[in-house]
Each structure stands twice: as structure tokens, then as C-alpha cells.
Amino acid sequence: MPDVARIFSGQESNETVTRILWDIRFPRATAVLILGGALSLAGYLLQTFFNNPIAGPFVLGISSGAKMVVALVMVFLMGRGIRVTSASMIFAAFIGAMLSMGFVLLMSHRIHNMSMLVVSGVMIGYICSAVTELVVTFADDADIVNLHNWSRGSFSGMTWESVKVMTVVVAATFLAVFLMSKPLGAYQLGDAYARNVGVNLQLLRVCIVIFSSILSACIVAFAGPISFVGIAVPQLVKKLLNTTEPILMIPACFVGGSAFCLFCDLLAKTILAPTELSISTVTAIFGAPVVLWIIKGRKA
Amino acid sequence: MKNYYFSTKKMCVGYDNKLLIKDMEIKLREGEILCLIGPNGAGKSTVLKSIAGQLGLLGGTVYLGEDDLSEMKAEELAKRMSVVFTEKVRVELKSCRDMVATGRYPYTGWFGILSEEDELIVDEVMELTHITDLSEKDFDKISDGQKQRVMLARAICQEPEIVVLDEPTSYLDIKYKLEFLLLLQEMREKRGLTVIMSLHELELAKIVSDKILCLKGEYVERYGTPEEIFESDFIELLFDMNEKDFIGNERLHAYMKQIGKYER
Numbered sequence: 211m212p213d214v215a216r217i218f219s220g221q222e223s224n225e226t227v228t229r230i231l232w233d234i235r236f237p238r239a240t241a242v243l244i245l246g247g248a249l250s251l252a253g254y255l256l257q258t259f260f261n262n263p264i265a266g267p268f269v270l271g272i273s274s275g276a277k278m279v280v281a282l283v284m285v286f287l288m289g290r291g292i293r294v295t296s297a298s299m300i301f302a303a304f305i306g307a308m309l310s311m312g313f314v315l316l317m318s319h320r321i322h323n324m325s326m327l328v329v330s331g332v333m334i335g336y337i338c339s340a341v342t343e344l345v346v347t348f349a350d351d352a353d354i355v356n357l358h359n360w361s362r363g364s365f366s367g368m369t370w371e372s373v374k375v376m377t378v379v380v381a382a383t384f385l386a387v388f389l390m391s392k393p394l395g396a397y398q399l400g401d402a403y404a405r406n407v408g409v410n411l412q413l414l415r416v417c418i419v420i421f422s423s424i425l426s427a428c429i430v431a432f433a434g435p436i437s438f439v440g441i442a443v444p445q446l447v448k449k450l451l452n453t454t455e456p457i458l459m460i461p462a463c464f465v466g467g468s469a470f471c472l473f474c475d476l477l478a479k480t481i482l483a484p485t486e487l488s489i490s491t492v493t494a495i496f497g498a499p500v501v502l503w504i505i506k507g508r509k510a
Numbered sequence: 511m512k513n514y515y516f517s518t519k520k521m522c523v524g525y526d527n528k529l530l531i532k533d534m535e536i537k538l539r540e541g542e543i544l545c546l547i548g549p550n551g552a553g554k555s556t557v558l559k560s561i562a563g564q565l566g567l568l569g570g571t572v573y574l575g576e577d578d579l580s581e582m583k584a585e586e587l588a589k590r591m592s593v594v595f596t597e598k599v600r601v602e603l604k605s606c607r608d609m610v611a612t613g614r615y616p617y618t619g620w621f622g623i624l625s626e627e628d629e630l631i632v633d634e635v636m637e638l639t640h641i642t643d644l645s646e647k648d649f650d651k652i653s654d655g656q657k658q659r660v661m662l663a664r665a666i667c668q669e670p671e672i673v674v675l676d677e678p679t680s681y682l683d684i685k686y687k688l689e690f691l692l693l694l695q696e697m698r699e700k701r702g703l704t705v706i707m708s709l710h711e712l713e714l715a716k717i718v719s720d721k722i723l724c725l726k727g728e729y730v731e732r733y734g735t736p737e738e739i740f741e742s743d744f745i746e747l748l749f750d751m752n753e754k755d756f757i758g759n760e761r762l763h764a765y766m767k768q769i770g771k772y773e774r
Contacts, residue, residue, distance in 0.1 A: 261600070389620070391621060391622065392618070392620065392621055396612065396615055396622075399601065399612060400597060400599055401564075402564055402593065403593070403595075403599065403612070405563070405564055406562065406588060406591070406592060406593045406668075407612070407616055408583075408587065408588030408615070408616050410584060452603055454603050457621055457622070457623075
């Protein structure tokens with residue numbers, strides 16, 4: 211801590227410490243704030259969309275879908291010695307997210323049972339993870355370490371370059387979602403009443419699907435799939451603020467997600483230092499009990 | 511089309527492309543109350559949903575004044591027509607006042623923040639519908655009857671010219687049923703509110719409506735004033751009731767005969 215203060219005030223001249231802070235720690239912390247917020251917001255959007263408190267990018271298999279396509283693209287491009295840019299990673303992840311989302315939507319047309327929807331999401335997740343594992347297993351040795359770390363979810367190895375890209379994407383999406391708070395509020399009343407007050411339901415649905423997929427894609431492209439943040443944080447924030455108004459929930463979920471992920475990332479780095487835990491291990495420890503508590507608290 | 515506030519022309523309704531009722535012709539003047547009656551499953555809800563633009567028409571046109579409803583902008587329709595349906599509304603952490611306030615949606619700005627005027631209207635409507643005492647109660651934790659009154663207040667808060675109600679009295683006790691019908695008549699006198707609703711209570715339909723639409727089978731069975739509907743054995747016919755089944759039970763028999771009659 212004193213080191214950090216000294217670097218900020220310009221007194222510290224130790225090159226190594228400065229480098230570590232500027233090139234490794236700060237980009238990572240910034241990325242955690244941005245992606246954590248994005249993850250939580252994606253969860254909130256999906257929960258609103260499906261009117262289901264335990265929906266989220268991870269349980270619905272959207273993260274895994276994104277992961278699968280990213281892994282395929284990475285292995286394909288790396289095998290040919292082509293450098294993978296952040297933007298193309300996000301794009302690949304977005305395609306994957308939309309694939310899973312499309313499947314979940316198809317299922318939700320057939321089944322109106324909320325728990326079955328989650329089960330089908332989890333199944334999609336498993337299928338995508340299996341494909342990913344397969345790809346990783348057959349990948350070149352050099353790629354494996356890289357891929358393996360990423361496919362378990364981790365905030366390590368962030369550069370300012372990727373932070374820049376994710377900031378632009380997430381900030382733009384956040385803004386767009388925030389501008390939708392009014393129709394989202396009406397959407398919570400159910401289709402009939404939303405339509406009656408003049409909401410264009412089809413447009414709104416398409417927007418929610420696309421924006422939540424972009425957010426999920428961004429997280430997966432940079433940090434891999436991270437579980438439970440998307441479910442747990444919006445629920446905690448809701449209880450904390452005692453409201454479901456989107457205009458408050460959207461910014462609050464973002465901040466809550468940032469804080470939650472920063473805390474989990476800190477633990478992931480320090481508990482077993484110098485070994486680093488995968489971020490999902492930590493988020494699951496704190497997030498899963500929240501999910502159980504939500505399920506328990508629900509009326510049948 | 512002239513002089514009628516609400517009219518349909520050859521309206522065909524149904525869902526999933528399955529035709530349910532054909533060629534409906536409804537004509538209502540401003541401030542008239544129309545009741546839909548008919549046996550369970552006759553398609554009352556389907557008709558109401560189609561009128562409210564919730565279900566696509568399978569043919570024909572619905573007019574509000576001179577305007578074709580299907581060509582109207584959603585925001586404009588929202589300011590002219592509001593609805594109360596039977597579907598359960600599941601919301602979390604919303605007070606009853608919040609629920610009523612959602613009726614102001616078409617009038618608020620981009621972020622949906624209520625103006626002082628909106629707040630006043632909400633208070634006024636809650637007073638008018640006698641639900642001020644529910645104001646701070648959690649909508650999720652009140653009874654079905656109370657919910658129905660809140661949803662009705664929400665619909666009025668939308669300041670419509672016409673309101674479409676699906677079985678608005680079903681969870682209400684007798685006092686609130688009558689209070690509700692009184693409110694509707696007040697609204698039509700003060701604001702010229704036109705009402706289209708389905709009712710299960712025939713004796714209520716008889717006394718509040720200006721027009722009654724009877725549904726059964728794939729055409730409108732009958733459409734007219736209460737005098738025209740409640741005559742001879744039509745109600746028995748409409749509901750497939752057989753007088754003979756009741757002959758052993760004097761009271762039920764008398765009740766059945768009395769329901770089908772119109773008394774001035």
C-alpha cells in the first residue's frame with residue numbers, strides 16, 4: 211500500500227514496482243471493475259427478460275456458448291500463426307452467445323416452466339463446455355496453457371489495450387441499456403400491460419437479447435466464463451435497494467458487480483498466493499449460497 | 511361510422527390462426543357500456559384481447575372514432591385505451607401506488623419519471639377508487655380482490671377514452687362489485703368513458719350495460735340492449751340450461767327464471 215501511494219505522488223522511482231503497478235495491477239483492476247459490472251448487468255437483463263430470478267449468462271449456457279466459439283476461433287487462428295485481436299474475440303464470443311441464446315429462446319417457446327428453462331440452459335452449457343474441452347485437448351501444446359487458464363475464467367493478463375476495447379464496448383452497451391429503463395420497467399408488468407402502455411415488445415425483446423449477449427460476450431472474450439456473479443449480484447442489489455425499478459437497478463447492478471468481482475479477484479489472488487485461484491472458484495463460494503437463498507425464499 | 515366512438519367491421523377473432531368468432535359488428539357511442547356475456551370458453555377473453563390489440567385480428571377492422579386501430583401508433587393508442595386482464599401480474603417490491611403510477615407511462619418522458627402533475631393524478635385516482643389505504647402495501651402481498659382494484663385504478667390512471675376489462679368483478683366482494691359499477695357510471699358521466707367488459711354476473715350485466723353482446727359458437731349469437739337480450743328463454747338457450755333439470759328445486763328454478771327476465 212505505501213508503495214502505491216508513493217508511485218501516485220511521484221516519489222517512488224523503483225522501476226520494477228512502477229511497472230508492475232502500471233502494466234499489470236491497474237489494467238487488471240480496471241478490467242475487473244468493467245467486466246464485473248457488465249456481468250452483473252447481463253444477469254439483470256436476463257432475469258428481467260425471462261422473469262426468472264435465477265437466470266444469468268452462466269446458467270443459461272450463454273457464457274459457455276461464447277467460450278466454445280472463442281476457443282474454436284483461437285485454435286484455428288493461432289494454429290495458422292495469426293494474431294487474435296480483442297475485437298475479433300468479442301465478435302466470436304458474441305456469435306457464440308447468440309447461438310446459445312437462440313437455443314434457449316427456442317426452448318423457452320416450447321416450455322414455459324422456469325426451472326426447465328434453467329435446466330436446458332445448463333445442458334447447453336455442458337455441451338458447449340465439452341466441445342471446448344475437446345478443442346483444447348487437440349490444440350497445440352503452446353496454446354494449451356493459455357487456453358486452459360482462460361477457459362476456467364480468470365482476470366489475469368489484462369493489458370491496457372484490451373481494457374480500452376472493453377471500456378468502449380461495455381460503456382456503449384451500458385448507455386443503451388440505461389436508455390431502455392422505461393420500457394424495461396413496463397416489461398416487468400407482463401406482456402399484456404407492457405403492450406397496452408405502448409411498448410414495442412418485439413423491439414424491446416430483440417434489444418435485451420442483443421445487449422445481454424454483447425455484455426456476456428465481452429466478459430467471456432477477456433476473462434472467460436465466470437459463474438454466479440450474474441445471478442447473485444442483481445438479487446443482492448435488489449434486496450439492498452428494496453426496489454426493482456430499472457432506472458435504479460441498472461447502474462446499481464453495474465456498481466455492485468464491479469465491487470463484488472474486485473473483492474473476489476482480490477481473494478483469488480491472495481488466498482493461496484503465489485498460486486492463483488480461478489475466479490469462478492471464488493465467485494461460486496460467495497454466489498452459490500445466494501442462489502440457494504433465493505430459491506428457498508421463493509413461493510412455490 | 512359516424513357518431514360511433516367505437517365500432518368493428520367484420521371483425522374476426524381467434525388465435526394461432528384458429529378462427530373462433532366471425533364477422534363481428536359492434537357499434538358503441540361515446541360513454542356507452544358494453545358487456546360481453548356467454549358460457550365459459552365462448553371466446554370472451556379472445557374478443558377483448560383482439561379489441562385491445564393484444565391479439566392480431568384474423569380479419570376485419572376495429573375503429574376508434576374514425577381511426578383504424580391497427581394503423582394507430584402504440585403510444586397514441588396507449589393514451590386512448592387501457593385494459594385490465596385476468597392474467598396474474600407478478601411483480602416484486604412494488605407498492606400499490608407504484609402499480610397505479612405505471613398507468614402514467616404513456617405520458618412521462620424518456621426515463622419515465624413522474625411529474626408533479628402525474629403524482630397528483632395518481633393520488634386523485636387512488637382516492638376515486640378508494641384504495642388510498644393500500645398505497646404503501648406491497649402489491650405482491652395483497653388479496654386478489656385488492657389487486658383487481660389496484661389494476662383498475664391503474665387503468666383509470668392512464669386517462670383513457672375507452673377501457674377494456676376482462677371479468678373486472680370476479681374477485682370482488684359484493685360491496686366492491688357495486689362500488690366498481692358505480693365508479694364506471696361516474697366515469698362515463700364525468701369523462702365520457704366508454705367501457706367494454708366481460709361479466710359473469712348476468713344480473714349485474716342487466717343493470718349496468720347499454721349494450722350486451724352474447725357469444726356462443728362462431729358467430730355473435732345476439733347483440734342488443736338488455737331489454738332485447740333478457741327476454742323469453744334466450745338466457746337459458748345461451749347457456750344451454752334446461753328448465754326441467756331444476757324443477758325439483760323450487761328456489762333454484764325461480765332464481766333461474768328470474769335471471770333471464772328484464773325488469774324495468
